[in-house]
Amino acid sequence: MRSSGFSSRLTRRIPAGAWPVVVVILAVLAGNVLYVSGQTMNNPITWTAGISHFLCHISCGRPAIDPNLGFITQPLGHQAALDLLHGHWPWWNYFEGLGQPLAGEMQSAALFPLTLLFGLGAGLLWFHVGLEIIAGLSTYFLARRLSIPTVAAVAVGAVFALNGTYAWLGNAVLNPVAFLPMLLLGVEMIIESADSPTNRGWYVAALALALSLYAGFPEVAYFDGLFAGLFAVVRLASVRPSLRGRALRRFALGGGVGVALALPALIPFYDFLKVADVGAHTNAGSDSFVHLPTSALPMYFDPYVYGTIFFNPNVNLPWGNIGGYFTITVTTLALVGLVGARHRALRVAMGLWTLAGLAGTFNVLHARQLWNVIPLVANASFPRYVTPSCEMAMVLLAGLGLWDLTSVTSARRRLTLASAISLLILLWSVHEASPLNRGVTMSHKAHVVFLLLGFVPFAGVLIYAVLSRLGSRRWVPLALALVMVGEALVMYVVPTGEAPKQITVDQAPITYLQTHEGEYRFVDFGVIFPNWGTQYHLNSLSAIDLPFPRAYKDFIERTLYPGLTPGNQFVVKNGIIGINAMQAIVAAHLRAFEGATAKYLIMPSSVPLNPQLAREGVTRVFADSLATIYLLPRPRAFFSTATKDCVVTSTDPANAVTNCRQPSSLTRTELSMKGWTASVNGRHVPITTINGVYQRVDVPAGPARVRFSFRPPHELAAFAVFALALAFLALSLYDERRPLTRLTRRVGRAPGRHRA
Numbered sequence: 001m002r003s004s005g006f007s008s009r010l011t012r013r014i015p016a017g018a019w020p021v022v023v024v025i026l027a028v029l030a031g032n033v034l035y036v037s038g039q040t041m042n043n044p045i046t047w048t049a050g051i052s053h054f055l056c057h058i059s060c061g062r063p064a065i066d067p068n069l070g071f072i073t074q075p076l077g078h079q080a081a082l083d084l085l086h087g088h089w090p091w092w093n094y095f096e097g098l099g100q101p102l103a104g105e106m107q108s109a110a111l112f113p114l115t116l117l118f119g120l121g122a123g124l125l126w127f128h129v130g131l132e133i134i135a136g137l138s139t140y141f142l143a144r145r146l147s148i149p150t151v152a153a154v155a156v157g158a159v160f161a162l163n164g165t166y167a168w169l170g171n172a173v174l175n176p177v178a179f180l181p182m183l184l185l186g187v188e189m190i191i192e193s194a195d196s197p198t199n200r201g202w203y204v205a206a207l208a209l210a211l212s213l214y215a216g217f218p219e220v221a222y223f224d225g226l227f228a229g230l231f232a233v234v235r236l237a238s239v240r241p242s243l244r245g246r247a248l249r250r251f252a253l254g255g256g257v258g259v260a261l262a263l264p265a266l267i268p269f270y271d272f273l274k275v276a277d278v279g280a281h282t283n284a285g286s287d288s289f290v291h292l293p294t295s296a297l298p299m300y301f302d303p304y305v306y307g308t309i310f311f312n313p314n315v316n317l318p319w320g321n322i323g324g325y326f327t328i329t330v331t332t333l334a335l336v337g338l339v340g341a342r343h344r345a346l347r348v349a350m351g352l353w354t355l356a357g358l359a360g361t362f363n364v365l366h367a368r369q370l371w372n373v374i375p376l377v378a379n380a381s382f383p384r385y386v387t388p389s390c391e392m393a394m395v396l397l398a399g400l401g402l403w404d405l406t407s408v409t410s411a412r413r414r415l416t417l418a419s420a421i422s423l424l425i426l427l428w429s430v431h432e433a434s435p436l437n438r439g440v441t442m443s444h445k446a447h448v449v450f451l452l453l454g455f456v457p458f459a460g461v462l463i464y465a466v467l468s469r470l471g472s473r474r475w476v477p478l479a480l481a482l483v484m485v486g487e488a489l490v491m492y493v494v495p496t497g498e499a500p501k502q503i504t505v506d507q508a509p510i511t512y513l514q515t516h517e518g519e520y521r522f523v524d525f526g527v528i529f530p531n532w533g534t535q536y537h538l539n540s541l542s543a544i545d546l547p548f549p550r551a552y553k554d555f556i557e558r559t560l561y562p563g564l565t566p567g568n569q570f571v572v573k574n575g576i577i578g579i580n581a582m583q584a585i586v587a588a589h590l591r592a593f594e595g596a597t598a599k600y601l602i603m604p605s606s607v608p609l610n611p612q613l614a615r616e617g618v619t620r621v622f623a624d625s626l627a628t629i630y631l632l633p634r635p636r637a638f639f640s641t642a643t644k645d646c647v648v649t650s651t652d653p654a655n656a657v658t659n660c661r662q663p664s665s666l667t668r669t670e671l672s673m674k675g676w677t678a679s680v681n682g683r684h685v686p687i688t689t690i691n692g693v694y695q696r697v698d699v700p701a702g703p704a705r706v707r708f709s710f711r712p713p714h715e716l717a718a719f720a721v722f723a724l725a726l727a728f729l730a731l732s733l734y735d736e737r738r739p740l741t742r743l744t745r746r747v748g749r750a751p752g753r754h755r756a
Contacts, residue, residue, distance in 0.1 A: 024136040027158035031492040040499040044070030049529040054500035061498030062309040064170025075535035076108035081118035095534040097543035098671040104272030107172040109216030131178040136161025138181035152402035155481035162492040164324030175215035180224040182208035194247040202254035209258030219380040227389035260725035268712035276547035288378035291363035298429030314436040323387030328457040329484040335418035337401030350393035357390040415468035509627040519638035525603035526572040583610035599635040
C-alpha cells in the first residue's frame with residue numbers, strides 16, 4: 001500500500017508529457033553511472049600526463065581515444081571557465097608556449113555556455129553529461145516531429161545520447177554533435193510552418209547552428225551542416241510548390257542569424273587562422289587521403305570485436321581515425337526502417353548518406369576523392385568527422401523502423417530478414433577479427449569480460465529474430481526498443497569501466513612551481529605534459545595544439561628544437577629515448593631556452609640529468625619519487641630592458657613599471673601578434689616584433705607604467721553584429737507570439753468557455 005501510494009504521488013508530481021524527458025535523462029545518467037557514483041574517475045590526467053598515481057578495477061585502459069581530451073579540452077576549458085567566472089573575456093592563454101589565443105584556438109570552446117561547467121570540480125563529466133542530454137532530448141523531439149510514436153522516439157533519443165562518438169572520442173570533436181538533432185528539428189519546424197505566415201519556425205535552426213559553432217569544432221559542425229542541408233532539401237520536396245519560396249527564405253534567415261550569433265567565436269578563430277599552422281588540415285595535407293582499413297568495418301557493428309580502446313596492438317590504426325559506431329541492434333532496425341511508405345524520400349536519403357559516408361571512410365571505389373570535391377572536405381579527417389551524422393541517420397532510420405513495426409504487417413517480415421542479415425554481419429565480423437585477436441583478447445585476464453561483450457550483439461540479434469515471429473503482440477515494439485537501448489547502454493559503459501577508480505596527483509612539484517616560477521616558464525620532459533600547465537596556472541614553454549601559432553612553430557624549428565616534426569607538438573615522445581634526445585637539444589640550445597624565459601626543467605626522477613646540462617650549471621632544486629625539477633642558470637626575465645640602467649618590476653604578465661636613467665626599450669617574451677596593444681603612462685605606443693616572436697616597446701627615462709592587453713582584432717564588430725542578430729531574434733519571437741497571445745485571451749473570454 002505504501003509503495004502504491006508513493007507511486008501515485010510521484011505520478012501526480014511528474015506531468016505525463018515529462019516522462020519521455022525523464023527517461024532520456026535517466027538513460028544518460030545510467031551510461032555515466034560509474035563516473036557519477038565515483039566508482040571510476042574520468043580525469044584524463046592519468047593517461048595524458050605523468051604527474052599522477054592511479055589504481056584501476058580489472059586493468060587500466062584508455063577510457064577515450066583522443067588524448068586532446070587531456071591536452072586541450074580539460075585544461076583550456078578550465079582556463080576559459082575561470083576567466084569568464086572572474087569577469088574576464090577568455091581571449092588569451094598565457095600558460096601555453098609563449099602564449100596564444102584561447103577563444104581563437106576554438107577547441108577550447110571558450111565562449112560556449114556549457115564551458116562554464118569546467119569551473120566545477122567534476123566539470124568535464126557534467127560538461128559531457130550536459131551535451132548528451134541535449135543530444136538525446138533534441139533527438140526525441142525531432143522524432144516526435146516526424147510522427148514517430150512516443151516509445152520509439154524515447155528509444156532513439158536515449159540511443160543517440162549514448163552514441164558511439166560520445167562513447168569513444170572524448171575531446172572537442174563531440175561537442176557540436178549535440179546540436180545536429182536540434183538543427184534537424186529546426187529544419188522540420190520550418191517545413192511544418194511553411195503554410196503559416198506568422199509561425200515562422202526558424203529560431204531553433206538559428207540557435208542550433210550558432211551553438212554548434214560555439215561548441216568548438218567547426219569541422220564536425222560543417223559535416224553536420226552538409227547532412228542537415230540534405231535533410232532540408234528532401235523535406236522541402238514535401239512542401240507545396242507555392243510555399244517553397246517562403247520555406248527557403250526561412251532557411252536562409254535561420255542560417256544567416258545563426259552565423260551572425262556565432263561571430264564572437266568565429267571572428268577570433270578566423271583572425272588566428274591567418275597567422276596559424278593547421279598541420280594536415282590543408283587541401284594538400286595528409287588528411288585529404290585518410291581512410292580506414294577494411295579491418296575497421298566490423299567495429300561499427302560490434303564495437304569491441306577487437307577488445308577495448310587501443311587494447312589490441314594489431315589494430316591501433318583504426319582507433320586513431322575512427323569516429324564512433326552504430327551497434328548491431330540499431331543497424332537491424334535501420335534496415336527495417338530503410339523501406340517504408342511514410343517519409344520514403346527521407347529514408348532513402350539517410351540510407352544513401354550513410355552508405356556514402358562509409359564508402360568515403362573506407363575509400364570504396366575511390367569515394368574519398370569524390371567527397372573531396374565538396375569544398376573544405378579535403379581539409380578534414382573525414383572518417384572521424386562524418387561518423388556522427390551517419391550515426392544520426394542510422395538512429396532515425398531505426399526509429400522509423402520501430403514505427404513501422406507498430407502498424408505495418410510487412411515490417412515484421414522485414415525484421416526477420418534484417419535480423420538474418422545482421423547475424424551474417426556479426427559472423428563475418430568475428431571471422432575478420434579472429435586472426436588479429438589470436439593470442440591477445442582470450443589470453444588476457446579479462447577474457448571473460450571480452451566473451452560477454454562479444455555475446456551482447458549476438459544476443460540482441462537473436463532476441464530480435466524471436467520477437468519478429470511473435471506476431472502483433474502489443475509489447476513487442478517496447479521490447480525491441482528496450483533491447484536497442486540496452487545494447488547502446490552496455491557499449492557506452494565499457495570505456496568508463498577502463499578508467500581508474502582512484503587517482504592521486506603528485507601536487508608537490510606543482511606546488512613548488514606555483515611558488516617559485518612567477519612569470520618564468522618551465523620545460524616539460526613528460527611529467528606535466530602540455531597543456532596541463534594551464535590547468536595549474538603554470539607557464540609551460542612546451543605546447544601542443546592545433547591551430548598553432550605559425551611564428552612560434554617556426555621559432556621552435558629554427559631556434560629551440562631544430563628538426564622537430566610536427567612543430568605544433570613541442571613535446572617529449574618515445575619515453576626515455578625521447579627524454580634523453582630532448583635533453584641533448586636543450587643543452588645544445590640552452591641560451592635560446594633561457595632567452596624564452598625558461599627557468600626550470602621538470603623530468604621523471606628515474607631519468608638522470610644530461611652531463612652537459614650539469615656542466616652548464618643546471619642544478620636540482622626539487623625531487624620526489626615521481627618528478628625532479630632543475631634550475632637553469634641564466635633565464636631572461638619576462639620583462640627586460642635593452643640597457644642595464646633600468647629597474648623593471650611587474651606583478652602580472654600584462655603590467656610592468658620601468659624606471660630608466662635614459663630612454664630605452666622594454667622586451668616582453670610573449671608571442672607578438674595582431675590584437676596586442678600597449679600603452680606607456682596611458683598613451684598608446686606601437687609594438688615591435690623581435691626574433692619573430694617577442695614584443696618590444698620604447699619606454700622613456702624616469703618612471704613609466706607599461707600596460708599590455710589583447711583582444712581579437714575584429715571582435716568589437718563581431719559583438720555589434722551579434723547584438724543586432726540577438727535583438728532581431730528576440731523581436732521576431734515577440735512579434736510572432738503576440739497575435740497568438742491576443743487570440744488566446746479572446747478565446748478565453750468567449751461565452752460558454754471554461755477550463756477543463
